[in-house]
Amino acid sequence: MNVLLDHLDLFRDGFLGTLALTGASALISLVLGILIAGCRVSPVPPLRAFGTAWVTLLRNTPLTLLFLVAFFVVPQVLFPGINSFVLAICALGVYTSSFICEAIRSGIGTVALGQAEAARSIGMTFMQSLRIVVLPQATRAVLPPLSSLLIALTKNSAIAGGFNNVDLFNIQKTLSNDGFNILVIFFWITLAYLIITFAISGIFRLLERRLEVAR
Amino acid sequence: MSASVLYDAPGPKARARNVVYTVFGSLLVLGILAVIVWRLDSQGQFNPKMWDIFNYSGIRQNILDGLLATLKVFALAGLFSLLFSVVLAVGRLSDHKPVSWLCTGFIEVFRSVPLLITIFALWIGILDNLWSDVFHLPGSISVNPMWALVLGLTIYNACVQAEVLRAGVNSVPKGQAEAAYALGMRKTQVMTTILLPQAIRAMLPSIISQLVVTLKDTSLGYIILFPELLQTARLISSNTTIDGDYPYVPTIIVIGAIYIALCLALSSLANWIERRGRRGKTGITPAKAEEPAEEATV
Numbered sequence: 001m002n003v004l005l006d007h008l009d010l011f012r013d014g015f016l017g018t019l020a021l022t023g024a025s026a027l028i029s030l031v032l033g034i035l036i037a038g039c040r041v042s043p044v045p046p047l048r049a050f051g052t053a054w055v056t057l058l059r060n061t062p063l064t065l066l067f068l069v070a071f072f073v074v075p076q077v078l079f080p081g082i083n084s085f086v087l088a089i090c091a092l093g094v095y096t097s098s099f100i101c102e103a104i105r106s107g108i109g110t111v112a113l114g115q116a117e118a119a120r121s122i123g124m125t126f127m128q129s130l131r132i133v134v135l136p137q138a139t140r141a142v143l144p145p146l147s148s149l150l151i152a153l154t155k156n157s158a159i160a161g162g163f164n165n166v167d168l169f170n171i172q173k174t175l176s177n178d179g180f181n182i183l184v185i186f187f188w189i190t191l192a193y194l195i196i197t198f199a200i201s202g203i204f205r206l207l208e209r210r211l212e213v214a215r
Numbered sequence: 216m217s218a219s220v221l222y223d224a225p226g227p228k229a230r231a232r233n234v235v236y237t238v239f240g241s242l243l244v245l246g247i248l249a250v251i252v253w254r255l256d257s258q259g260q261f262n263p264k265m266w267d268i269f270n271y272s273g274i275r276q277n278i279l280d281g282l283l284a285t286l287k288v289f290a291l292a293g294l295f296s297l298l299f300s301v302v303l304a305v306g307r308l309s310d311h312k313p314v315s316w317l318c319t320g321f322i323e324v325f326r327s328v329p330l331l332i333t334i335f336a337l338w339i340g341i342l343d344n345l346w347s348d349v350f351h352l353p354g355s356i357s358v359n360p361m362w363a364l365v366l367g368l369t370i371y372n373a374c375v376q377a378e379v380l381r382a383g384v385n386s387v388p389k390g391q392a393e394a395a396y397a398l399g400m401r402k403t404q405v406m407t408t409i410l411l412p413q414a415i416r417a418m419l420p421s422i423i424s425q426l427v428v429t430l431k432d433t434s435l436g437y438i439i440l441f442p443e444l445l446q447t448a449r450l451i452s453s454n455t456t457i458d459g460d461y462p463y464v465p466t467i468i469v470i471g472a473i474y475i476a477l478c479l480a481l482s483s484l485a486n487w488i489e490r491r492g493r494r495g496k497t498g499i500t501p502a503k504a505e506e507p508a509e510e511a512t513v
Binding site for chain 2 (some may be wrong): 064
């Protein structure tokens with residue numbers, strides 16, 4: 001208990017750091033994921049090929065390797081001196097985007113073909129059928145996998161702590177270097193991660209219940 | 216392209232528009248790639264001297280050693296996690312409540328902790344703390360980086376694989392177990408000869424996909440300074456200078472290609488098994504060749 005109370009500011013910084021990393025990279029991965037999913041289902045062959053290549057490559061790349069690319073290659077391509085937080089959320093966001101893209105694509109796949117055909121035959125325009133018929137149904141199917149992807153993202157954000165970012169892993173490292181009992185540290189860090197992942201799954205369960213309809 | 220929910224089969228006008236999009240789309244993708252290559256080239260990363268390092272036998276040996284270390288950790292962790300997952304899954308499905316609670320608790324806790332946190336704690340010596348401070352046993356346990364990595368990977372992946380196996384056992388039709396009990400088989404016999412074989416067969420694609428995750432996660436050894444493939448890449452790049460520059464980009468490209476090739480090979484095996492299983496007429500539908508979803512449920 002003493003370790004937690006004496007270093008409450010460290011734990012707070014780590015907790016907020018993990019939250020910031022997760023939140024920012026979740027945003028990037030959602031935007032990228034939707035864009036790439038758009039590419040993968042588009043009628044334009046080169047964009048489809050690009051989407052497929054993106055997903056296949058990133059799903060088979062270790063996240064730590066992406067971090068290495070972000071920290072050693074990206075500064076060479078763009079400009080040197082980007083801060084480590086931006087690089088870390090880029091690596092996390094790009095990695096997770098490939099999984100989110102697949103979740104969205106399979107969500108669109110769950111909407112029955114007849115739904116869109118019925119929408120068109122009663123005279124809806126493309127935008128109307130997408131907005132009123134296809135997307136609401138796809139969203140419901142996408143939510144559960146999205147929740148588990150965000151939980152995975154939270155856990156993956158620990159790697160950023162190994163690359164000069166302040167987060168819970170970084171705090172674990174600092175405190176154990178200071179010679180505190182690793183059992184106690186491990187306990188509190190675990191608890192902190194459990195709080196975050198429970199919050200995520202709670203929010204998503206709430207959303208699912210909100211959007212639920214009888215089918 | 217077959218019919219899609221999102222758009223109709225294209226008519227002549229839409230086809231013409233698609234051709235325009237195709238041209239612009241390809242130009243955009245190629246343009247981005249060209250900018251990346253041009254920037255790297257202007258930094259001198261495609262200088263032949265930079266790539267010449269891979270002709271040295273010493274560096275080739277380093278890469279080979281790193282690859283072998285990665286594969287060794289993967290083989291050990293994969294094997295141990297599969298064995299341990301059977302124990303955990305059977306424990307969680309057990310009729311003895313305390314055993315079931317214990318296994319459920321273990322699975323839920325270690326599935327929710329980031330793998331890196333577990334590996335780091337093992338590396339720092341959490342086992343030794345448990346051994347001497349909590350249980351007050353004589354002697355001490357020291358864990359070197361390799362075993363910290365193997366143990367961490369084993370614990371985490373066994374928890375995930377156990378959930379996969381449990382889903383597999385639950386997916387076996389109820390009549391199978393009932394028929395076995397009616398024949399007079401004992402609980403152990405039903406589990407080992409009827410349920411588990413069918414569960415493993417149905418879940419093989421998912422199990423192999425999780426093995427791909429295990430392979431990818433061996434790269435966490437980088438952070439605890441275990442000289443596996445990724446750490447080797449860093450060591451090579453930081454110990455070699457070419458005209459005062461470190462060859463990070465060439466080594467990362469080469470090592471990255473090795474990783475992607477390994478993982479692609481393993482995940483295409485999972486996809487092949489899934490397709491092959493769907494053709495079969497055994498009535499067992501194979502699981503999707505996807506990584507098992509993660510959920511926080513205690």
